[in-house]
Amino acid sequence: QLQFFALLDFKKFSLYANDFPINLFNSLKQLYGKYFDLPKLRSELSVVYSTEEFQKPNVHDLLIYLKTTNLDENLPQATQLISLILTIPATSASAERSFSALKRIKNSSRNSQEQNRLSSLSMLSIEKKLLVELKKKSTFHDEVIKDFLTKNRRID
Template sequence: MMSDVAKKFSALINFPDLLASELEKQAKDLCNTLTSGDQADLNYDELIVEMQSFPKQWPKQNMATLDLLVFLEEKGLKEIYPNMWVALRIAVTTPVTVASAERSFSKLKLIKTYLRSTMSQECLNGLTIISINREISKQVSYDDTIDDFAARKSRIVWF
């Protein structure tokens, strides 16, 4: 599945190295992929012109899709290459698997058991996010978090 998605969007990365006929074929495939009914996200003719007029020395070798998108943003070229801009944004936001969603539901099932069914939704959401991002949560200092929480919730009355 990931290879199919990469193949559809390969023209966005490989365009400096492609022959004109191959560029046209891949750009047409990309435009057809991003068309639903009579609504097209890209203009095929304009995309070809944008890719052919893109300076060959600017994209570095082995530049990833996200790198090229950032490059267009940093150089202020998104208005000059609007079809490439749209296609790159779609490419970097297209999920290639549903593993993230499946992992979220798996973690939710582990946390929300029968014995914990009285847990509030806010607490459940917080625990789920911590569990999904456990690598980051391992770096959090629990002592500092508890001290911060205690300082905010302290009800000590000073006489």
Template sequence: MKIQPSFPIKRRITRKKHFDESDDDANNNQEILAAEKAFEVDFFFVMVDTANTSLKNRFEELGVFKEIFGFLLSSSNLKSLDIIELRKCCTKFSQTFSRKDKLTNKVIYDVDLDDLFSELRMLQMTLPDEPMCATEMFDFIRNINYFPNISIAYRILFTIPVTVASAERSFSKLKLLKNYLRSAMSQERLNGLATICIEKDLLDQINVDNIISDFASKNSRRKCFT
């Protein structure tokens, strides 16, 4: 960070030094070294260990995410898999998103393993040669409308967030919406305003004039004056 550390040194009272006394400069240097060592042990090493642990946990979570959804992230990843590797990926995905029914005690899978494997094999031969990301592959699948299990898999992929940044942004918007002037706001209106603030990019694409005109036409208190 290019910040020069400066450690506070206690003011020492100067007095006349006799011939048999030790040098005060050595004691001052020892105090400076002790302050540097305390800063290194109590703050610097703790900060480095915390950052290292956080990064390690984050990359481990990303590694687990890649093991489950790696074959869906790009067309190059999907085409590079052979039959055995693709079968393993489909099995991992199917087992991850499965649940047991409490009434019948049967395992319910979100996607069928055999159907997903067959659709992915067909998709490997259908995809164009140019590289495609996950969103482009999902748009390609929706236009074809022929791979229902792959479509479900991509919906699960886009639903699960990799980080908590979007959730943190949502909470940061909440303190701007729910202030003391809006203490009587209902939950429905708060959800609507929060959605508008969070999805501002989609809101800019909507023609607000048509919505206002439609709302004004349906207002029962509106009167026509001639």
């Protein structure tokens, strides 16, 4: 779906200079076309591909080069594409980790626990640092036991 990222693959710039990557350009057009002046972007990309100074090791370095040389004003559509590529997250690892923690909590409590308990377990997982700090206090366990003794039922 994000095939258009390859439009700024500096290793292929010389190839793209001879044979413009229309399929990648169409991928961008399909997803984000309304945000670009597409004919102008294509022209600017052709300039980027055919100019050796633009062959930087990564997209971030290319953006820095454009900004420091004030070429971002001359290549606004290419600069906008670079900014788009730099702002789209390349991975969802942190979100996946959060979901996997929730999945572990759900799996351990699915058959015998209520939604309230699941919510409490989730809160403990989320506030793990705070819990570690509380456990360092010598009265923490006594306070938990005292609170537990005041309850009529275990699940309250």
